[in-house]
Amino acid sequence: MVATEAPGLSLTEALVRLAHLVEQVYGEVSREHDLTPQQAQLLCLLVGGPIGMTGLTRALHLEKSSLTGLVDRAEKRGLVARVRDARDRRACLIELTPAGAEIAVRAHDGVAARLETLAAGLPARHRDLLATAIGEILTEDTARTGRTWGRLEPGR
Amino acid sequence: MVATEAPGLSLTEALVRLAHLVEQVYGEVSREHDLTPQQAQLLCLLVGGPIGMTGLTRALHLEKSSLTGLVDRAEKRGLVARVRDARDRRACLIELTPAGAEIAVRAHDGVAARLETLAAGLPARHRDLLATAIGEILTEDTARTGRTWGRLEPGR
Protein backbone atom coordinates (compact mmCIF):
# COMPACT_ATOMS: atom_id res chain seq x y z
CA MET A 1 0.00 0.00 0.00
CA VAL A 2 1.27 3.40 -0.91
CA ALA A 3 1.25 6.15 1.67
CA THR A 4 -1.43 8.67 0.88
CA GLU A 5 -0.26 11.69 2.83
CA ALA A 6 3.43 11.52 2.03
CA PRO A 7 4.13 12.01 -1.69
CA GLY A 8 5.96 8.70 -1.99
CA LEU A 9 9.24 10.28 -0.97
CA SER A 10 11.98 7.73 -1.47
CA LEU A 11 14.80 7.57 1.03
CA THR A 12 17.38 8.69 -1.49
CA GLU A 13 15.27 11.60 -2.63
CA ALA A 14 14.69 12.55 0.99
CA LEU A 15 18.42 12.52 1.62
CA VAL A 16 19.23 14.64 -1.41
CA ARG A 17 16.56 17.20 -0.66
CA LEU A 18 17.55 17.34 2.97
CA ALA A 19 21.13 17.98 1.94
CA HIS A 20 20.02 20.81 -0.32
CA LEU A 21 18.03 22.29 2.53
CA VAL A 22 20.94 22.14 4.94
CA GLU A 23 23.18 23.63 2.29
CA GLN A 24 20.76 26.48 1.88
CA VAL A 25 20.67 27.11 5.63
CA TYR A 26 24.44 27.07 5.65
CA GLY A 27 24.52 29.58 2.83
CA GLU A 28 22.05 31.93 4.49
CA VAL A 29 23.81 31.89 7.84
CA SER A 30 27.19 32.34 6.18
CA ARG A 31 25.93 35.38 4.37
CA GLU A 32 24.58 36.87 7.57
CA HIS A 33 28.11 36.74 8.92
CA ASP A 34 29.66 37.97 5.69
CA LEU A 35 31.27 34.61 5.01
CA THR A 36 31.19 32.32 2.04
CA PRO A 37 29.83 28.85 2.81
CA GLN A 38 33.30 27.43 2.31
CA GLN A 39 34.82 29.87 4.76
CA ALA A 40 32.11 29.04 7.27
CA GLN A 41 32.81 25.36 6.88
CA LEU A 42 36.51 25.94 7.37
CA LEU A 43 35.94 28.01 10.48
CA CYS A 44 33.52 25.50 12.00
CA LEU A 45 36.05 22.76 11.41
CA LEU A 46 38.78 24.71 13.17
CA VAL A 47 36.69 25.27 16.28
CA GLY A 48 37.89 21.84 17.36
CA GLY A 49 41.49 23.06 17.31
CA PRO A 50 44.29 23.78 14.81
CA ILE A 51 44.64 21.44 11.85
CA GLY A 52 47.37 21.13 9.22
CA MET A 53 46.80 21.74 5.54
CA THR A 54 46.90 18.05 4.71
CA GLY A 55 44.37 17.27 7.40
CA LEU A 56 42.13 19.99 6.06
CA THR A 57 42.29 18.69 2.51
CA ARG A 58 41.05 15.36 3.79
CA ALA A 59 38.32 16.89 5.94
CA LEU A 60 37.10 19.24 3.23
CA HIS A 61 37.79 16.99 0.24
CA LEU A 62 39.76 19.66 -1.53
CA GLU A 63 42.98 19.62 -3.51
CA LYS A 64 45.81 21.21 -1.59
CA SER A 65 46.12 24.08 -4.02
CA SER A 66 42.42 24.86 -3.61
CA LEU A 67 42.90 24.89 0.11
CA THR A 68 45.86 27.22 -0.16
CA GLY A 69 43.62 29.79 -1.77
CA LEU A 70 40.82 29.31 0.72
CA VAL A 71 43.18 29.73 3.66
CA ASP A 72 44.87 32.68 1.95
CA ARG A 73 41.61 34.56 1.70
CA ALA A 74 40.53 33.66 5.23
CA GLU A 75 43.92 34.74 6.52
CA LYS A 76 43.75 38.01 4.60
CA ARG A 77 40.42 38.66 6.31
CA GLY A 78 41.91 37.99 9.71
CA LEU A 79 39.88 34.88 10.40
CA VAL A 80 42.67 32.31 10.59
CA ALA A 81 46.43 32.22 10.95
CA ARG A 82 49.15 29.91 9.72
CA VAL A 83 51.44 28.69 12.48
CA ARG A 84 54.67 26.90 11.63
CA ASP A 85 54.84 23.40 13.00
CA ALA A 86 57.87 23.04 15.24
CA ARG A 87 58.20 19.32 14.65
CA ASP A 88 58.05 19.46 10.84
CA ARG A 89 59.42 22.54 9.18
CA ARG A 90 57.52 21.81 5.96
CA ALA A 91 54.17 21.85 7.69
CA CYS A 92 51.96 24.48 9.22
CA LEU A 93 48.90 24.43 11.39
CA ILE A 94 45.86 26.55 10.65
CA GLU A 95 44.24 28.07 13.70
CA LEU A 96 41.42 30.49 14.35
CA THR A 97 42.22 34.05 15.29
CA PRO A 98 40.15 35.46 18.18
CA ALA A 99 37.98 37.25 15.63
CA GLY A 100 37.66 34.07 13.58
CA ALA A 101 36.74 32.02 16.62
CA GLU A 102 34.00 34.45 17.54
CA ILE A 103 32.48 34.37 14.07
CA ALA A 104 32.90 30.60 13.91
CA VAL A 105 30.91 30.06 17.07
CA ARG A 106 28.22 32.47 15.99
CA ALA A 107 27.89 30.84 12.57
CA HIS A 108 27.87 27.39 14.12
CA ASP A 109 25.18 28.35 16.57
CA GLY A 110 23.20 30.10 13.87
CA VAL A 111 23.12 26.98 11.73
CA ALA A 112 22.25 24.84 14.72
CA ALA A 113 19.43 27.18 15.72
CA ARG A 114 17.86 27.14 12.26
CA LEU A 115 18.06 23.40 11.98
CA GLU A 116 16.53 23.08 15.42
CA THR A 117 13.68 25.26 14.26
CA LEU A 118 13.15 23.11 11.20
CA ALA A 119 13.14 19.96 13.30
CA ALA A 120 11.04 21.50 16.05
CA GLY A 121 7.84 19.98 14.72
CA LEU A 122 9.11 16.44 15.06
CA PRO A 123 8.04 14.37 18.04
CA ALA A 124 10.95 13.56 20.34
CA ARG A 125 10.75 9.95 19.32
CA HIS A 126 11.35 10.85 15.68
CA ARG A 127 14.16 13.21 16.57
CA ASP A 128 16.01 10.45 18.38
CA LEU A 129 15.49 7.96 15.62
CA LEU A 130 16.56 10.48 13.04
CA ALA A 131 19.82 11.24 14.84
CA THR A 132 20.45 7.56 15.43
CA ALA A 133 19.72 6.49 11.87
CA ILE A 134 21.87 9.26 10.42
CA GLY A 135 24.60 8.30 12.86
CA GLU A 136 24.53 4.79 11.48
CA ILE A 137 24.83 6.05 7.93
CA LEU A 138 27.73 8.28 8.94
CA THR A 139 29.55 5.68 10.98
CA GLU A 140 31.35 4.00 8.14
CA ASP A 141 32.11 7.21 6.35
CA THR A 142 33.28 9.03 9.45
CA ALA A 143 35.59 6.22 10.39
CA ARG A 144 37.10 6.57 6.95
CA THR A 145 37.41 10.34 6.70
CA GLY A 146 37.33 11.62 10.25
CA ARG A 147 35.23 14.54 9.10
CA THR A 148 33.75 16.62 11.86
CA TRP A 149 31.68 19.72 12.26
CA GLY A 150 31.70 22.28 14.97
CA ARG A 151 33.10 22.17 18.40
CA LEU A 152 31.73 18.83 19.51
CA GLU A 153 34.73 16.82 18.46
CA PRO A 154 38.32 17.94 18.78
CA GLY A 155 40.43 17.78 15.64
CA ARG A 156 43.07 15.10 15.64
CA MET B 1 20.82 8.93 30.55
CA VAL B 2 23.40 9.49 27.85
CA ALA B 3 23.75 6.97 25.10
CA THR B 4 26.93 4.99 25.45
CA GLU B 5 27.38 3.54 21.99
CA ALA B 6 26.54 6.62 19.98
CA PRO B 7 29.13 9.39 20.39
CA GLY B 8 26.53 11.87 21.58
CA LEU B 9 25.74 12.96 18.04
CA SER B 10 23.30 15.84 18.25
CA LEU B 11 20.53 16.06 15.71
CA THR B 12 21.88 19.24 14.19
CA GLU B 13 25.37 17.86 13.89
CA ALA B 14 23.95 14.72 12.33
CA LEU B 15 22.10 16.81 9.77
CA VAL B 16 25.12 18.90 8.87
CA ARG B 17 27.40 15.94 8.51
CA LEU B 18 24.83 14.05 6.50
CA ALA B 19 24.53 17.02 4.18
CA HIS B 20 28.29 17.11 3.70
CA LEU B 21 28.26 13.41 2.92
CA VAL B 22 25.50 13.73 0.34
CA GLU B 23 27.30 16.70 -1.16
CA GLN B 24 30.42 14.62 -1.47
CA VAL B 25 28.54 11.79 -3.14
CA TYR B 26 27.02 14.32 -5.52
CA GLY B 27 30.45 15.67 -6.32
CA GLU B 28 31.96 12.26 -6.97
CA VAL B 29 29.15 11.13 -9.22
CA SER B 30 29.19 14.43 -11.09
CA ARG B 31 32.84 14.07 -11.74
CA GLU B 32 32.38 10.55 -13.06
CA HIS B 33 30.07 12.02 -15.68
CA ASP B 34 32.32 14.99 -16.38
CA LEU B 35 29.85 17.41 -14.83
CA THR B 36 30.20 20.01 -12.14
CA PRO B 37 27.91 19.45 -9.15
CA GLN B 38 25.90 22.50 -10.19
CA GLN B 39 25.43 21.17 -13.70
CA ALA B 40 24.36 17.81 -12.29
CA GLN B 41 21.85 19.51 -10.05
CA LEU B 42 20.47 21.49 -12.95
CA LEU B 43 20.16 18.40 -15.12
CA CYS B 44 18.48 16.37 -12.38
CA LEU B 45 16.00 19.17 -11.88
CA LEU B 46 15.14 19.27 -15.57
CA VAL B 47 14.38 15.56 -15.74
CA GLY B 48 10.93 16.49 -14.51
CA GLY B 49 10.36 18.62 -17.59
CA PRO B 50 11.31 22.04 -18.97
CA ILE B 51 11.44 24.95 -16.54
CA GLY B 52 11.79 28.68 -17.13
CA MET B 53 14.72 30.73 -15.90
CA THR B 54 12.72 32.31 -13.11
CA GLY B 55 11.50 28.93 -11.91
CA LEU B 56 15.08 27.68 -11.92
CA THR B 57 16.34 30.61 -9.88
CA ARG B 58 13.79 29.74 -7.22
CA ALA B 59 14.56 26.03 -7.33
CA LEU B 60 18.32 26.50 -7.22
CA HIS B 61 18.40 29.62 -5.06
CA LEU B 62 20.53 31.50 -7.55
CA GLU B 63 20.45 35.03 -8.87
CA LYS B 64 19.21 35.17 -12.41
CA SER B 65 22.56 36.31 -13.77
CA SER B 66 24.28 33.37 -12.10
CA LEU B 67 21.77 31.08 -13.72
CA THR B 68 22.33 32.65 -17.12
CA GLY B 69 25.97 31.63 -16.92
CA LEU B 70 25.18 28.14 -15.68
CA VAL B 71 22.71 27.56 -18.49
CA ASP B 72 25.10 29.13 -21.00
CA ARG B 73 27.81 26.66 -20.15
CA ALA B 74 25.44 23.71 -20.08
CA GLU B 75 24.01 24.78 -23.44
CA LYS B 76 27.47 25.17 -24.92
CA ARG B 77 28.16 21.60 -23.86
CA GLY B 78 25.01 20.37 -25.55
CA LEU B 79 23.28 19.33 -22.34
CA VAL B 80 20.32 21.72 -22.37
CA ALA B 81 18.54 24.00 -24.83
CA ARG B 82 16.69 27.29 -24.51
CA VAL B 83 13.24 27.18 -26.07
CA ARG B 84 11.28 30.38 -26.56
CA ASP B 85 8.00 30.42 -24.72
CA ALA B 86 5.15 30.96 -27.19
CA ARG B 87 2.89 32.57 -24.60
CA ASP B 88 5.42 35.10 -23.27
CA ARG B 89 7.99 36.39 -25.71
CA ARG B 90 10.26 37.55 -22.89
CA ALA B 91 10.55 34.11 -21.38
CA CYS B 92 12.24 30.89 -22.34
CA LEU B 93 12.06 27.33 -21.13
CA ILE B 94 15.15 25.28 -20.43
CA GLU B 95 14.91 21.69 -21.52
CA LEU B 96 17.25 18.74 -21.64
CA THR B 97 18.75 17.69 -24.95
CA PRO B 98 18.71 13.95 -25.63
CA ALA B 99 22.37 13.82 -24.59
CA GLY B 100 21.62 15.85 -21.47
CA ALA B 101 18.71 13.63 -20.56
CA GLU B 102 20.85 10.53 -20.84
CA ILE B 103 23.56 11.96 -18.60
CA ALA B 104 20.95 13.32 -16.19
CA VAL B 105 19.39 9.92 -15.68
CA ARG B 106 22.75 8.26 -15.27
CA ALA B 107 23.91 10.84 -12.73
CA HIS B 108 20.61 10.65 -10.87
CA ASP B 109 20.79 6.88 -10.71
CA GLY B 110 24.43 7.00 -9.71
CA VAL B 111 23.67 9.23 -6.76
CA ALA B 112 20.70 7.11 -5.78
CA ALA B 113 22.75 3.92 -5.97
CA ARG B 114 25.50 5.29 -3.73
CA LEU B 115 23.07 6.58 -1.17
CA GLU B 116 21.28 3.25 -1.22
CA THR B 117 24.59 1.58 -0.50
CA LEU B 118 25.25 3.91 2.39
CA ALA B 119 21.80 3.25 3.83
CA ALA B 120 21.94 -0.47 3.13
CA GLY B 121 22.97 -1.27 6.67
CA LEU B 122 19.85 0.22 8.16
CA PRO B 123 17.00 -2.04 9.14
CA ALA B 124 13.89 -1.48 7.03
CA ARG B 125 12.13 0.02 10.01
CA HIS B 126 14.77 2.70 10.36
CA ARG B 127 14.76 3.42 6.65
CA ASP B 128 11.06 4.10 6.71
CA LEU B 129 11.26 6.29 9.76
CA LEU B 130 14.19 8.15 8.32
CA ALA B 131 12.36 8.94 5.10
CA THR B 132 9.25 9.90 7.02
CA ALA B 133 11.04 12.13 9.49
CA ILE B 134 12.99 13.87 6.74
CA GLY B 135 9.78 14.29 4.82
CA GLU B 136 8.30 16.09 7.79
CA ILE B 137 11.26 18.44 7.97
CA LEU B 138 11.01 19.11 4.26
CA THR B 139 7.27 19.59 4.18
CA GLU B 140 7.21 23.20 5.22
CA ASP B 141 10.21 24.13 3.16
CA THR B 142 9.07 22.30 0.07
CA ALA B 143 5.67 23.90 0.19
CA ARG B 144 7.44 27.23 0.22
CA THR B 145 10.04 26.68 -2.45
CA GLY B 146 8.76 23.82 -4.55
CA ARG B 147 12.23 22.42 -4.81
CA THR B 148 12.47 18.98 -6.34
CA TRP B 149 15.10 16.51 -7.31
CA GLY B 150 15.14 13.96 -10.04
CA ARG B 151 12.38 12.52 -12.06
CA LEU B 152 9.93 11.74 -9.32
CA GLU B 153 8.09 15.03 -9.45
CA PRO B 154 7.27 16.95 -12.61
CA GLY B 155 8.32 20.56 -12.76
CA ARG B 156 5.51 23.02 -12.58
Place this chain on the structure above:
DNA sequence: TATTGTTATACTCTATAACTATA
Protein backbone atom coordinates in the same frame (compact mmCIF):
# COMPACT_ATOMS: atom_id res chain seq x y z
C1' DT C 1 62.27 9.39 -2.81
C1' DA C 2 58.22 10.87 -0.49
C1' DT C 3 55.68 14.46 1.74
C1' DT C 4 54.14 19.37 2.76
C1' DG C 5 52.73 23.19 0.94
C1' DT C 6 52.84 27.08 -2.73
C1' DT C 7 52.61 29.12 -7.45
C1' DA C 8 50.81 29.53 -12.16
C1' DT C 9 47.01 28.96 -14.95
C1' DA C 10 42.40 28.17 -16.58
C1' DC C 11 37.79 27.52 -15.81
C1' DT C 12 33.47 27.50 -13.11
C1' DC C 13 30.38 29.63 -9.88
C1' DT C 14 28.26 33.58 -7.83
C1' DA C 15 26.57 38.27 -6.83
C1' DT C 16 25.68 43.30 -7.94
C1' DA C 17 24.40 46.67 -11.11
C1' DA C 18 22.90 48.22 -15.42
C1' DC C 19 20.58 47.02 -19.46
C1' DT C 20 16.96 45.25 -23.28
C1' DA C 21 12.66 43.55 -24.53
C1' DT C 22 8.13 42.34 -23.52
C1' DA C 23 3.87 42.47 -20.50
Place this chain on the structure above:
DNA sequence: TATAGTTATAGAGTATAACAATA
Protein backbone atom coordinates in the same frame (compact mmCIF):
# COMPACT_ATOMS: atom_id res chain seq x y z
C1' DT D 1 5.70 50.15 -14.14
C1' DA D 2 6.77 45.45 -13.56
C1' DT D 3 8.71 41.17 -15.14
C1' DA D 4 11.99 37.89 -17.90
C1' DG D 5 16.27 37.47 -19.08
C1' DT D 6 21.13 39.11 -20.53
C1' DT D 7 25.56 41.63 -20.20
C1' DA D 8 29.47 43.59 -17.71
C1' DT D 9 32.35 43.15 -14.02
C1' DA D 10 34.60 41.48 -9.96
C1' DG D 11 35.66 38.16 -6.71
C1' DA D 12 35.58 33.43 -4.83
C1' DG D 13 36.13 28.44 -5.48
C1' DT D 14 38.31 24.53 -7.77
C1' DA D 15 41.51 21.42 -10.33
C1' DT D 16 45.89 20.28 -12.88
C1' DA D 17 50.62 20.73 -13.36
C1' DA D 18 54.99 22.27 -12.01
C1' DC D 19 57.69 23.76 -8.28
C1' DA D 20 60.45 24.48 -3.54
C1' DA D 21 61.66 22.92 0.87
C1' DT D 22 61.99 19.45 4.16
C1' DA D 23 61.71 14.53 5.80
